[in-house]
Amino acid sequence: xxxxxILVVDxxxxxxxxxxxxxxxxxxxxxxxxxxxxxxxxxxxxxPDLMLLDWMMxxxxxxxxxxxxxxxxxxKDLPIIMLTAKVEEGDRVKGLDLGVDDYVTKPFSPRELIAxxxxxxxxxxxxEADGIIEHGLLKLDASSHRVTIDSQLLExxxxxxxxxxxxxxxxxxxxxxxxxxxxxxxxxxxxxxxTVDVHIRRLRxxxxxxxxxxYLQTVRGSGYRFSANTK
Amino acid sequence: xxxxxILVVDxxxxxxxxxxxxxxxxxxxxxxxxxxxxxxxxxxxxxPDLMLLDWMMxxxxxxxxxxxxxxxxxxKDLPIIMLTAKVEEGDRVKGLDLGVDDYVTKPFSPRELIAxxxxxxxxxxxxEADGIIEHGLLKLDASSHRVTIDSQLLExxxxxxxxxxxxxxxxxxxxxxxxxxxxxxxxxxxxxxxTVDVHIRRLRxxxxxxxxxxYLQTVRGSGYRFSANTK
DNA sequence: GATTAATGTTACAGCCTTGTGACAGGAGAA
DNA sequence: TTCTCCTGTCACAAGGCTGTAACATTAATC
Numbered sequence: 001x002x003x004x005x006i007l008v009v010d011x012x013x014x015x016x017x018x019x020x021x022x023x024x025x026x027x028x029x030x031x032x033x034x035x036x037x038x039x040x041x042x043x044x045x046x047x048p049d050l051m052l053l054d055w056m057m058x059x060x061x062x063x064x065x066x067x068x069x070x071x072x073x074x075x076k077d078l079p080i081i082m083l084t085a086k087v088e089e090g091d092r093v094k095g096l097d098l099g100v101d102d103y104v105t106k107p108f109s110p111r112e113l114i115a116x117x118x119x120x121x122x123x124x125x126x127x128e129a130d131g132i133i134e135h136g137l138l139k140l141d142a143s144s145h146r147v148t149i150d151s152q153l154l155e156x157x158x159x160x161x162x163x164x165x166x167x168x169x170x171x172x173x174x175x176x177x178x179x180x181x182x183x184x185x186x187x188x189x190x191x192x193x194x195t196v197d198v199h200i201r202r203l204r205x206x207x208x209x210x211x212x213x214x215y216l217q218t219v220r221g222s223g224y225r226f227s228a229n230t231k
Numbered sequence: 232x233x234x235x236x237i238l239v240v241d242x243x244x245x246x247x248x249x250x251x252x253x254x255x256x257x258x259x260x261x262x263x264x265x266x267x268x269x270x271x272x273x274x275x276x277x278x279p280d281l282m283l284l285d286w287m288m289x290x291x292x293x294x295x296x297x298x299x300x301x302x303x304x305x306x307k308d309l310p311i312i313m314l315t316a317k318v319e320e321g322d323r324v325k326g327l328d329l330g331v332d333d334y335v336t337k338p339f340s341p342r343e344l345i346a347x348x349x350x351x352x353x354x355x356x357x358x359e360a361d362g363i364i365e366h367g368l369l370k371l372d373a374s375s376h377r378v379t380i381d382s383q384l385l386e387x388x389x390x391x392x393x394x395x396x397x398x399x400x401x402x403x404x405x406x407x408x409x410x411x412x413x414x415x416x417x418x419x420x421x422x423x424x425x426t427v428d429v430h431i432r433r434l435r436x437x438x439x440x441x442x443x444x445x446y447l448q449t450v451r452g453s454g455y456r457f458s459a460n461t462k
Numbered sequence: 463g464a465t466t467a468a469t470g471t472t473a474c475a476g477c478c479t480t481g482t483g484a485c486a487g488g489a490g491a492a
Numbered sequence: 493t494t495c496t497c498c499t500g501t502c503a504c505a506a507g508g509c510t511g512t513a514a515c516a517t518t519a520a521t522c
Binding site for chain 3: 158194197198200201204205218220221
Binding site: 118143 | 343403404405409421422450451452453456
């Protein structure tokens with residue numbers, strides 16, 4: 001599981017601390033900013049996956065910060081959850097117009113906050129619903145999460161499944177180990193390049209009893225390639 | 232694709248305006264009603280695809296409106312999403328009993344609203360309407376709320392029933408715990424993902440004495456799948 | 463053919479996911 | 493009220509998967 005980075009923006013250090021604690025406990029990576037302009041820098045620097053923003057802040061207010069982010073092409077889709085002390089009609093409407101993704105009103109429980117965060121993250125995901133991909137005897141059905149070869153069901157682990165899906169969606173192209181780590185393992189993890197080799201090996205072993213081999217090809221010095229052409 | 236018509240029922244014009252704006256921007260067709268009786272007329276006239284209903288309204292209240300609609304054969308399946316000012320346990324339960332499809336608590340973001348609307352529409356589509364579904368030895372009669380396996384009556388709790396019905400209506404597809412929470416539990420509250428596991432377990436336990444197992448399959452790392460294929 | 467680098471294979475300890483039973487609280491019935 | 497059924501959560505157990513290291517094998521260059 002890749003770690004998700006959350007930027008906490010609040011002018012009060014104790015509250016940041018509390019939030020950090022709750023978030024870290026649930027496996028998120030946390031960064032902090034004490035005011036709006038600091039937040040802008042951090043967003044530019046490390047592009048978090050989600051921003052938790054206190055509504056009331058000195059200097060650059062929450063409103064302005066959100067406006068700025070929304071205007072920028074790069075950050076206009078950054079999921080933002082606002083923390084509000086209480087529901088004020090005026091603020092609410094403003095926030096809605098700006099495109100904030102969700103509100104959490106204080107006081108809130110850590111669990112609720114986590115649930116909201118997960119909901120927003122899930123929603124902002126483009127939903128990776130593919131269809132059925134076929135290459136020769138190999139058939140991969142993403143919706144049922146099944147792979148068959150010559151009508152025989154294959155047993156694959158999660159990573160092997162993702163790897164095979166990626167290759168079948170990008171056949172005939174060579175990918176370096178690093179590219180594969182980026183695109184199959186999803187960023188954020190620090191994994192040895194050689195790990196890819198091992199998973200390739202596992203995939204090959206799963207296919208071996210059925211096919212005459214040749215789907216997963218090694219391109220020495222460059223990486224691997226999936227090819228439907230037998231041989 | 233057909234444009235989808237949404238009826239917005241709220242007594243406050245500014246809020247209707249705001250909602251209209253958000254909905255139109257996402258490609259929906261919008262109609263408005265300022266109170267319950269007006270809403271009844273519009274439903275009769277133009278049969279919208281979904282109704283967005285403010286819980287607090289003068290005259291005909293939200294409760295009464297829903298009751299009336301649910302009693303009428305023509306409108307008893309009209310998807311309804313309620314807008315509530317805050318989560319009141321009592322109201323929520325009442326609403327669930329009446330057959331409201333989902334809740335959105337203010338304040339909410341346009342994105343969240345749109346997401347909920349799409350979720351409800353998606354859910355109401357595959358006609359999980361009453362009917363008899365059969366998969367192998369399993370037979371589920373939605374109208375009489377009965378499940379039999381090999382002609383033996385099964386005792387299921389409300390949640391297990393809904394879960395099984397959902398799976399039987401969407402067999403062979405893998406659903407993540409979160410998807411299941413969205414589509415089987417009316418997601419007004421925040422529920423732990425692992426809760427799904429427990430209900431799966433309860434369902435399996437209920438089926439166990441009869442079948443040779445294999446209906447409810449675990450897809451490690453992804454979720455669960457219902458499959459009629461033994462194994 | 464020898465040397466060196468790259469890739470194939472295997473084994474394994476730890477982590478993560480899932481299975482499972484227990485339990486407290488809530489809602490409804492008696 | 494008290495009782496019963498149901499539900500969501502937790503804690504622990506079990507087992508599968510994963511990333512790495514270590515060793516074997518193959519390819520490339522000279």
